[in-house]
Amino acid sequence: MNRFDESDAFEGASLSARAMAARPAPYLDDLNPEQRRAAETLDGPVLMLAGAGTGKTKALTTRIVHLMNTGRAGPGDILAVTFTNKAAREMKERVGRLLGQPAEGMPWLGTFHSICVKLLRRHAELVDLKSNFTILDTDDQLRLLKQLVQASGIDDKRWPARMLAGIIDQWKNRAWTPDNLPASEGSAYDGKGPALYRQYQTRLRELNAVDFGDLLLHVVTIFQKHDDVLRQYQRWFRYILVDEYQDTNVAQYLWLRLLAGGHKNICCVGDDDQSIYGWRGAEVGNILRFEKDFPGAAVIRLEQNYRSTPHILAAASGVIAGNRDRLGKELWTEAKEGEKVRLIGHWDGEEEARWIGEEVESMRRGTRGMRPYSLDEMAILVRASHQMRAFEDRFLTIGLAYRVIGGPRFYERLEIRDAMAYFRLVVSPADDLAFERIVNTPKRGLGDKAQQKIQVTARQNGVPLVEGARILLEDKGITGKGAAELRRFIDGLARWGRMVGDAEFSHIELAEMILDESGYTEMWQLDKTPEAPGRLENLKELVKALEGFENLQGFLEHVSLIMDNEAGEDGEKITLMTLHAAKGLEFPAVFLPGWEDGLFPSQRSMDESGVRGLEEERRLAYVGITRAEEVCTISFAGNRRVYGQWQSQMPSRFIDELPEAHVEVLTPPGLYGGAYGAAAGSGIESRAAEANVYNSPGWRRLQARGGERPMSQPSEARHRVIEAEAISAHTVGERVFHQKFGYGAIIGIEGDKLEIAFDKAGTKKVVARFITGADDMPF
Numbered sequence: 001m002n003r004f005d006e007s008d009a010f011e012g013a014s015l016s017a018r019a020m021a022a023r024p025a026p027y028l029d030d031l032n033p034e035q036r037r038a039a040e041t042l043d044g045p046v047l048m049l050a051g052a053g054t055g056k057t058k059a060l061t062t063r064i065v066h067l068m069n070t071g072r073a074g075p076g077d078i079l080a081v082t083f084t085n086k087a088a089r090e091m092k093e094r095v096g097r098l099l100g101q102p103a104e105g106m107p108w109l110g111t112f113h114s115i116c117v118k119l120l121r122r123h124a125e126l127v128d129l130k131s132n133f134t135i136l137d138t139d140d141q142l143r144l145l146k147q148l149v150q151a152s153g154i155d156d157k158r159w160p161a162r163m164l165a166g167i168i169d170q171w172k173n174r175a176w177t178p179d180n181l182p183a184s185e186g187s188a189y190d191g192k193g194p195a196l197y198r199q200y201q202t203r204l205r206e207l208n209a210v211d212f213g214d215l216l217l218h219v220v221t222i223f224q225k226h227d228d229v230l231r232q233y234q235r236w237f238r239y240i241l242v243d244e245y246q247d248t249n250v251a252q253y254l255w256l257r258l259l260a261g262g263h264k265n266i267c268c269v270g271d272d273d274q275s276i277y278g279w280r281g282a283e284v285g286n287i288l289r290f291e292k293d294f295p296g297a298a299v300i301r302l303e304q305n306y307r308s309t310p311h312i313l314a315a316a317s318g319v320i321a322g323n324r325d326r327l328g329k330e331l332w333t334e335a336k337e338g339e340k341v342r343l344i345g346h347w348d349g350e351e352e353a354r355w356i357g358e359e360v361e362s363m364r365r366g367t368r369g370m371r372p373y374s375l376d377e378m379a380i381l382v383r384a385s386h387q388m389r390a391f392e393d394r395f396l397t398i399g400l401a402y403r404v405i406g407g408p409r410f411y412e413r414l415e416i417r418d419a420m421a422y423f424r425l426v427v428s429p430a431d432d433l434a435f436e437r438i439v440n441t442p443k444r445g446l447g448d449k450a451q452q453k454i455q456v457t458a459r460q461n462g463v464p465l466v467e468g469a470r471i472l473l474e475d476k477g478i479t480g481k482g483a484a485e486l487r488r489f490i491d492g493l494a495r496w497g498r499m500v501g502d503a504e505f506s507h508i509e510l511a512e513m514i515l516d517e518s519g520y521t522e523m524w525q526l527d528k529t530p531e532a533p534g535r536l537e538n539l540k541e542l543v544k545a546l547e548g549f550e551n552l553q554g555f556l557e558h559v560s561l562i563m564d565n566e567a568g569e570d571g572e573k574i575t576l577m578t579l580h581a582a583k584g585l586e587f588p589a590v591f592l593p594g595w596e597d598g599l600f601p602s603q604r605s606m607d608e609s610g611v612r613g614l615e616e617e618r619r620l621a622y623v624g625i626t627r628a629e630e631v632c633t634i635s636f637a638g639n640r641r642v643y644g645q646w647q648s649q650m651p652s653r654f655i656d657e658l659p660e661a662h663v664e665v666l667t668p669p670g671l672y673g674g675a676y677g678a679a680a681g682s683g684i685e686s687r688a689a690e691a692n693v694y695n696s697p698g699w700r701r702l703q704a705r706g707g708e709r710p711m712s713q714p715s716e717a718r719h720r721v722i723e724a725e726a727i728s729a730h731t732v733g734e735r736v737f738h739q740k741f742g743y744g745a746i747i748g749i750e751g752d753k754l755e756i757a758f759d760k761a762g763t764k765k766v767v768a769r770f771i772t773g774a775d776d777m778p779f
C-alpha cells in the first residue's frame with residue numbers, strides 16, 4: 001500500500017479528526033496535480049525538486065495551509081524554514097490569505113537563524129550560556145579576535161584577524177566545533193587557527209555572547225548531546241518544511257536531519273540550478289542526496305513554469321544547459337509568447353544606466369508596443385553591488401524613485417561613508433562628525449580615552465576636533481604609538497587640504513591619494529572577510545563617480561543633496577538589488593545590466609573556484625533571467641572606465657549561450673551621434689565611441705551573433721529601432737499603426753503576419769515587423 005495514502009495514515013483517528021480532514025480544501029484547486037501531490041502527501045519525506053517559477057514555494061505554502069485545515073497540525077507544530085525574513089513574512093501573509101484569517105501564531109516560521117535564536121534562548125545553559133546571551137555583530141567579533149590574535153604573539157599584519165574570522169565562520173558552517181575540528185584543518189592560520197578557535201569560543205562563553213555562526217552550531221551541539229531535548233523537538237515539530245533547500249550548508253543540513261530523524265515528516269523544496277551560495281558554505285549536494293538520507297521519499301518534479309514567457313524560459317534554459325554538474329530539467333509554459341529576451345550593448349556603464357533610465361520611463365508610459373509597466377513591476381538586478389551606483393546617480397538625477405533591497409543604498413554603505421568622511425574633513429576641517437567617524441578608522445591606537453582627551457581639549461579651546469588634536473599633541477597630552485599615528489593623520493589632513501585648490505592634481509588623484517595615504521584602502525586590502533573585495537570595488541566606484549564633477553566640493557554637495565531627497569517617499573519605485581538577493585522573487589520586467597566577462601561571470605569567483613565558480617555564476621544568470629515574467633532585458637557595456645582609463649570589455653560568455661531564436665538584439669540610439677550624443681554637442685566623442693566600440697572584440701562577437709551595425713542616418717536608424725522593437729506578440733483587437741496604411745485594429749494573427757482592419761485602407765495582411773502599437777505613436 002502506498003504509505004502516503006491519506007486513509008492509511010489516518011486510520012484509527014477520532015471521528016472529529018476524520019471529519020476535519022474531510023473538510024473542503026478549495027485552495028488545492030489552484031494547484032496542478034503534481035503540486036497537489038506535494039501539498040497532500042503529508043506524511044513521510046517529500047522532496048520537490050523543480051526549476052524556477054514552477055510553483056515550489058506556492059505548493060509549500062499550500063501544504064502549510066493544508067496541514068492546518070485538515071487538523072494534522074496546529075500553527076505551533078509546524079517548522080517552516082525560509083531563506084530570508086522577507087520570504088518568511090510573505091509566506092505568513094500567503095498562508096493567512098489562503099486560510100482566510102491572519103496566520104498568527106506560526107512561531108516557527110522563519111529563517112534558520114531566527115528559529116535558532118529562539119531555541120538557544122530556551123536551552124542556553126546546555127552550552128554554558130545564560131538565556132540572555134548577546135549576539136555579537138561582526139565588529140565586536142573582530143575586536144575580540146584581534147585581542148586574542150595579539151595576545152598570542154601573531155603578526156596581525158601578515159595574519160589579519162579578519163582572515164581568522166572568515167576561517168572560523170567556514171568551520172561553523174560545516175558544524176565543526178573546536179572539539180570535532182578535523183585534523184586536516186590543523187595548518188589553518190599559520191597552524192594557530194584551531195587553538196585560537198578554542199580560545200575564542202571560551203572567551204565568548206565568558207562574555208555570555210555568541211556570534212552569528214554559533215546560533216546554529218550551538219543548537220546542533222545541544223541536539224547531538226542531549227537526546228531528551230532533541231526528542232522533545234522531534235515531537236514538537238511534527239511537520240518540517242524547507243524552502244530553497246539547495247542553499248543549505250552542512251550545519252543547517254545536520255540540524256534538519258536531527259529534527260526530522262523521528263517522524264521524517266520533512267518536505268524540502270529547491271532547485272539545484274539555483275544554488276548560488278556555495279561561497280558561503282552552501283552544499284548543493286544536500287538536495288541531491290535527500291533520497292539517500294530519507295529512503296522512500298516521495299520525489300516530486302514540477303515542469304510547468306507559471307512565471308515567465310516561453311522566450312524567457314528558453315533563454316534561461318539555454319544558459320543553464322552550459323553547466324555539466326546538474327540534474328537537468330525540462331520546463332514548459334502555457335504563457336503566450338511575448339517579447340523575446342532583449343539584448344543591448346552600450347558604449348559604457350554610464351550610458352547603460354542612462355538608457356535603462358529612459359527605457360524605464362518609456363515602459364511606464366506603455367510605449368514600444370508593450371503594456372505599461374508601473375515602477376513597482378520593474379527591477380534591475382546586478383551582479384555586484386557597486387554596479388548600483390551608476391543607476392542610483394542616474395535615477396536621482398532624473399527623479400526616478402527607486403528602492404534598494406537587501407543592502408544599503410550606495411552612499412549609505414559603511415566604506416562609502418568612511419571615505420566620504422575623509423573627503424569632507426579634507427574640504428572642511430571643522431567637520432567634527434567626520435573627524436569622529438574616521439579618527440580611528442583604520443585603527444590608529446586611539447581608543448575611547450584618547451578620543452575623549454581630544455574632545456575635551458577642543459572644547460576648552462573652542463576649536464574643532466582637528467585643532468584640538470593638534471593642541472593635545474603639542475602639549476604632549478597624548479603619547480606613544482597613538483600620538484605618532486594621530487600626528488600622521490593630522491599632517492595628512494593638512495597636506496591634502498592644501499592640495500584641494502592645487503591645479504597640479506585633479507580631485508580624482510587627490511581622492512585616491514587620501515584613501516591610500518590614510519591607510520583606509522589598505523585596511524580593506526588586508527581584510528580577508530568575504531565582504532572586503534566588494535568594499536574595495538565600491539571604493540573604486542566612488543572614485544569613478546567623482547569624474548562627473550569638477551572638484552571634491554561639488555561632489556560632496558551632490559551627495560548630500562541626493563541623500564536629502566530620498567527621505568520617506570511613498571509611491572511606486574523601481575527595485576534595485578543584487579542577483580543573490582533576488583532569489584525566489586519575481587517581477588514583470590527585469591533588467592540585467594553589466595553582462596561582461598570579469599564582472600559577470602565574476603573574475604574573482606572564477607579565479608578562486610575555477611569551473612565550480614563559473615558554474616555557480618551560470619546558475620546566478622539562470623536565477624536572474626527566471627525572475628522575469630514578461631520582459632527581460634540584458635545589457636552590457638563595451639567599455640568601462642576604471643580609474644579614468646578606458647577598458648574594453650568582452651560581453652559575458654553567458655550572452656553567447658543565450659539561444660539566438662529567443663533573443664532580439666536592440667540597437668542603442670546613442671551610437672550614431674543621434675539622441676544624447678548630438679544633444680551634448682559631442683559628435684566627435686560619439687564617433688570615437690563608435691570606432692572604439694566597433695573595434696572591440698565584444699562588438700565583433702555581438703555582430704557575429706546577428707546584431708546589426710547601426711546605420712549612419714539618425715532618422716533611418718531610429719526607424720530601425722522602432723521596427724526591431726515592434727516584433728512582439730500581438731493580440732486580436734489591439735490598436736496598431738502601420739507606416740503606410742495608418743491606424744487599424746488586428747483581426748487575425750498568423751505567425752508573423754497580421755490581418756488588420758485599417759481605419760482608412762481597408763483590411764490587409766501585413767508583416768508584424770512593420771507595425772507598431774498605436775499607443776507608441778506621438779500623434
Ligand code: ATP
Pocket residue numbers: 030031032035051052053054055056057058059271274305306307583584585586
Ligand atoms: P523559484 O524557483 O524562483 O523560487 P518557485 O518554484 O518557488 O520559483 P513560485 O514563486 O511558487 O515558484 O511560483 C511562481 C509563480 O507562479 C507565482 O506567481 C505563482 O503564484 C504562480 N503559480 C505557481 N503555481 C501555479 C498554478 N498551479 N497555477 C497558477 N499559477 C501558479
Ligand code: MG
Pocket residue numbers: 056057058243584
Ligand atoms: Mg520559490
